[in-house]
Amino acid sequence: MSKIGSFAEISIRAFDPATKHVLWSASISADQSTTFLFSTDQLDEFVNQAVDALNVACLRLVESGRIGRDAAPQSIFGAVHKVLGMSVRGQSAARQFFRSKAELENSAIAAAWYAFSLANTLGEGGDRQNILEEADAYCRRAVALDPSNALALALVAHVQGFVLRRLEIGAELAQTARQIAPTLAIAWDMSAMNSLYRGQVAEAAEFSEKAVRLGRFSPYKPLFESSQAITTSLAGKHAEAIMIAGRVLDRVPHFLAVERHLAGSLAAAGRLDDSRRLIRKVQTRDPGFVAAHLADPDYPLPSPQSVDLIQRGFSSVGALI
Numbered sequence: 001m002s003k004i005g006s007f008a009e010i011s012i013r014a015f016d017p018a019t020k021h022v023l024w025s026a027s028i029s030a031d032q033s034t035t036f037l038f039s040t041d042q043l044d045e046f047v048n049q050a051v052d053a054l055n056v057a058c059l060r061l062v063e064s065g066r067i068g069r070d071a072a073p074q075s076i077f078g079a080v081h082k083v084l085g086m087s088v089r090g091q092s093a094a095r096q097f098f099r100s101k102a103e104l105e106n107s108a109i110a111a112a113w114y115a116f117s118l119a120n121t122l123g124e125g126g127d128r129q130n131i132l133e134e135a136d137a138y139c140r141r142a143v144a145l146d147p148s149n150a151l152a153l154a155l156v157a158h159v160q161g162f163v164l165r166r167l168e169i170g171a172e173l174a175q176t177a178r179q180i181a182p183t184l185a186i187a188w189d190m191s192a193m194n195s196l197y198r199g200q201v202a203e204a205a206e207f208s209e210k211a212v213r214l215g216r217f218s219p220y221k222p223l224f225e226s227s228q229a230i231t232t233s234l235a236g237k238h239a240e241a242i243m244i245a246g247r248v249l250d251r252v253p254h255f256l257a258v259e260r261h262l263a264g265s266l267a268a269a270g271r272l273d274d275s276r277r278l279i280r281k282v283q284t285r286d287p288g289f290v291a292a293h294l295a296d297p298d299y300p301l302p303s304p305q306s307v308d309l310i311q312r313g314f315s316s317v318g319a320l321i
Contacts, residue, residue: 006031007029007030007031008029008030009027009028009029010027010028010029010038010046011025011026011027012025012026012027012046012050013025014053014054014057016061023054023057023061024050024053024054024056024057026046026049026050026053028042028046030042044183044214045217047183048183048185048214048215048217048218049217052215052217052218052219053217055077055219056219058075058077059075059077059078059081059219062074062075062077062078063075063077063078063081072093072096072097073093073094073097076097076104076109076110076113078097079093079094079097079098079113080094080113082094082097083113083116083117083120084220084223084252085252085254086120086252086254086255086256087254088121088124088125088254088285091117091118091120091121092121094113094114094117095114095117095118098110098111098113098114098117099114106145107145108141108142108143108145108146108149108152109142109146109149109151109152111138111139111141111142111145111152112138112139112142112149112151112152112153112155112156113155114138115134115135115138115139115142115155115156115159115163116155116158116159118131118134118135118138118159118163119135119158119159119162119163122162122163122300123256123286123288123299123300124256124285124286128298131163132163132164135159135163135164136164138159139156139159139160139164142155142156143156143173148180150176150177150178150180150181150184150187151177151181151184151186151187153173153174153176153177153180153187154173154174154177154184154186154187154189154190154191155186155190156173157169157170157171157172157173157174157177157190157191157194158170158174158190158193158194160173161193161194161197161302162193162197162300162302163300165297165302167194167197167198167302170194170197171191171194171195171198174187174190174191174194175191177190177191178191183214184214185211185212185214185215185218185224186211186215186220186223186224188207188208188210188211188214188224189207189208189211189215189223189224189227191207191211192204192205192207192208192211192227192228192231193227193230195207196227196230196231196234196303196305196306197302197303199303199304199305201231201234201235201305202235204227204230204231204234205228205231205232205235207227208224208227208228208230208231209228211224211227211228212224212225212228222247222248222251222252222255223252225244225247225248226245226248226252226255226257226258228244229241229244229245229248229258229261229262230257230258230261230306232244233245233261233262233264233265233309234261234303234305234306234309236268238265238266238268238269239269241261241262241265242262242265242266242269242271245258245259245261245262245265249262254285256282256285256286259278259281259282260282260289260301260306260310261306261309261310262278263275263278263279263282263310263313264306264309264310264312264313265309265313266278266313267312267313267314267316267317268309268312268313268316272316272317275313275316275317276317276318279313279314279317290314291311291314291315294307294310294311294314295307295311
């Protein structure tokens with residue numbers, strides 16, 4: 001922070017220590033003669049932008065352009081990138097990385113991302129019981145290693161709700177994550193999903209909107225927008241839901257949760273052929289995506305509102321049950 005005349009300036013600069021090459025820089029300034037220099041919103045936005053930019057810089061520096069290929073990740077940045085890509089192969093590669101690095105064995109973050117990756121895999125093959133047991137074990141490990149790590153708690157909250165169906169435990173963990181780090185976008189995003197699973201659509205919409213606002217500079221903004229797409233769909237705003245879901249799927253084409261809800265919104269909007277095509281596409285990766293299975297307690301769709309929306313979509317398009 002520096003002072004120039006009546007102005008105060010906060011600047012952040014990231015550089016490669018080996019080459020001194022500047023990777024990213026930004027600053028904000030304010031007139032010192034005003035009542036207050038920087039508003040809370042200004043500082044939140046600046047810090048979040050800085051954190052997200054630094055993550056991208058580290059990702060590019062360490063992974064050296066390998067992320068777009070099938071190569072295994074070389075760092076935790078690359079592994080997380082694979083996890084959030086939502087593909088089955090990406091999840092497998094990320095978990096292999098976490099398992100292979102001895103120094104990550106005592107990392108709450110690594111354990112939480114591992115559990116989150118298992119959640120992304122649920123319903124796409126593999127032994128369900130093994131996934132449940134492994135997810136439970138990694139959730140316990142993450143919380144035991146660092147019970148005050150907001151990111152780990154947010155990820156574990158999602159796994160507790162989506163995979164293990166311990167909705168109240170998930171809600172408590174998500175709330176704690178928000179309290180510890182109130183500007184952490186993913187904490188609000190995971191809170192939104194937990195609210196959906198508990199049938200609280202209005203609360204979920206509020207949380208997802210905040211997640212998108214806090215994460216608007218993040219390379220993983222589509223993750224936060226995915227919750228917004230789902231909440232908007234369940235609120236009956238189908239034209240808006242279709243638009244948001246389209247943006248998400250342009251960036252993350254393997255996002256099954258978004259595709260499932262989009263199929264319901266397309267049907268509700270009268271776009272029956274589009275809905276039918278999307279249902280068939282989802283069924284190539286998730287053969288269980290049929291009307292007869294949606295309400296099964298084991299199907300990875302915990303929200304009763306989601307089940308109702310998608311069931312009505314199946315009925316409208318006359319899809320096979």
